Amino acid sequence: MEQTKLVALTFDDGPSNITEQVLDILEKESIVGTFFLIGQNITPERKATMERELALGCEIANHSFTHGDMSKMTAEVIRDEIDKTSDLIRDTVGVETRFFRPPYIALSDTMYANINMPFICGHDSRDWDASTSAQDRVDRVLAAVKDGSLVLMHDMKDNVKTLEALPKIIAGLREKGFSFVTASQIFDQKGIDPNVPHKIWSNVFD
Numbered sequence: 001m002e003q004t005k006l007v008a009l010t011f012d013d014g015p016s017n018i019t020e021q022v023l024d025i026l027e028k029e030s031i032v033g034t035f036f037l038i039g040q041n042i043t044p045e046r047k048a049t050m051e052r053e054l055a056l057g058c059e060i061a062n063h064s065f066t067h068g069d070m071s072k073m074t075a076e077v078i079r080d081e082i083d084k085t086s087d088l089i090r091d092t093v094g095v096e097t098r099f100f101r102p103p104y105i106a107l108s109d110t111m112y113a114n115i116n117m118p119f120i121c122g123h124d125s126r127d128w129d130a131s132t133s134a135q136d137r138v139d140r141v142l143a144a145v146k147d148g149s150l151v152l153m154h155d156m157k158d159n160v161k162t163l164e165a166l167p168k169i170i171a172g173l174r175e176k177g178f179s180f181v182t183a184s185q186i187f188d189q190k191g192i193d194p195n196v197p198h199k200i201w202s203n204v205f206d
């Protein structure tokens with residue numbers, strides 16, 4: 001088994017007005033990422049962006065429908081959030097979502113009991129906070145990533161500092177010898193089964 005160092009870049013809260021620019025960067029670098037979509041952001045005009053994500057080899061995953069705090073939701077509402085988003089993704093681009101990221105990484109036993117997908121967190125670039133500089137986003141990611149890591153970033157509306165940080169993050173990780181894969185690929189290629197009850201993953205080996 002080849003011991004290539006792997007990292008999975010992931011992006012939350014799209015599709016948005018910056019998602020195409022994130023894809024431009026990934027395409028230019030010939031790498032893939034994983035996009036955790038908010039169901040209510042999936043509008044007809046974003047369909048082409050989702051198709052482009054898949055055409056570039058990227059993965060689409062589930063980040064709830066309304067992006068509320070799901071730790072305060074009932075079982076029924078939680079299942080509705082998940083199913084509506086998975087159904088809409090399937091209806092729009094024909095793929096099944098395999099992974100879930102909880103909004104705000106807010107967790108509850110009810111969520112674990114009712115969401116039948118592996119939960120993903122990832123090393124936090126803090127790029128959801130507008131006061132985090134582009135360089136700080138780069139430094140946080142490069143300091144945290146190890147073999148098997150998932151990285152948490154956001155292709156949320158107007159998040160231009162991440163567009164500035166992303167090429168530097170990619171260059172820095174390449175320099176450290178990392179190859180870039182999707183969330184599914186990082187588990188599959190490392191031979192790790194992500195279906196572990198009551199677990200949220202930031203690195204496939206932790």
Ligand SMILES: [Zn+2]
Pocket residue numbers: 012013063067103104
């Ligand atoms: Zn989010």
